Amino acid sequence: MALFNKEKKNSEIEEKKEEVKSSPKKTEKKSVKKEEIVFSSKNSEIAQNVLLEPWITEKTHGLIAQNKYVFKVTKTATKKKVKMAVEGIYGVSVEKVAMVKINDEAKYFGRRKGVKSGYKKAILSLKVGDSIKIFQGA
Numbered sequence: 001m002a003l004f005n006k007e008k009k010n011s012e013i014e015e016k017k018e019e020v021k022s023s024p025k026k027t028e029k030k031s032v033k034k035e036e037i038v039f040s041s042k043n044s045e046i047a048q049n050v051l052l053e054p055w056i057t058e059k060t061h062g063l064i065a066q067n068k069y070v071f072k073v074t075k076t077a078t079k080k081k082v083k084m085a086v087e088g089i090y091g092v093s094v095e096k097v098a099m100v101k102i103n104d105e106a107k108y109f110g111r112r113k114g115v116k117s118g119y120k121k122a123i124l125s126l127k128v129g130d131s132i133k134i135f136q137g138a
Contacts, residue, residue: 047085050077054134055121063123069132073122075101082122090132096125 055070063070073082079097086094100123105116126132 044089046081047089050074050081050085051089052119054132064131067126067128067130069124069126071122071124073099073120075118075120077120077122079122082124086124086132092130092132093127094124095127098123098125 050073052072052074055072060070069086071082071086077099079099082099083094083097086092100121102118102120104118107114107116
């Protein structure tokens with residue numbers, strides 16, 4: 001009896017495979033909008049690991065007129081990662097990225113010596129016509 005059940009099971013499995021092969025596959029191409037790319041999880045993960053904060057000073061406001069924006073980034077950030085992060089978060093196209101590294105600075109507190117930690121800045125040149133809203137009106 002066990003042999004007959006086994007053959008029956010095998011024939012049922014083969015029928016199911018044939019049904020799956022013969023059924024039409026649904027292949028719809030989805031058009032990806034720019035807004036969907038902006039808020040994708042991959043870009044936000046990169047941005048969290050790269051961008052720390054926008055660098056807002058009088059000098060950076062002067063750079064905004066030249067379509068340049070400044071961000072404080074992690075010490076391990078690269079130009080490519082910064083570019084991907086800003087393009088992903090703000091939906092702008094970055095033409096050029098310049099990095100500036102500020103080294104640690106020795107400070108004295110009375111008799112004790114301390115260290116003011118360094119940081120890294122990224123100066124981004126955007127495509128003409130693009131702007132980032134965070135820097136407006138600050």
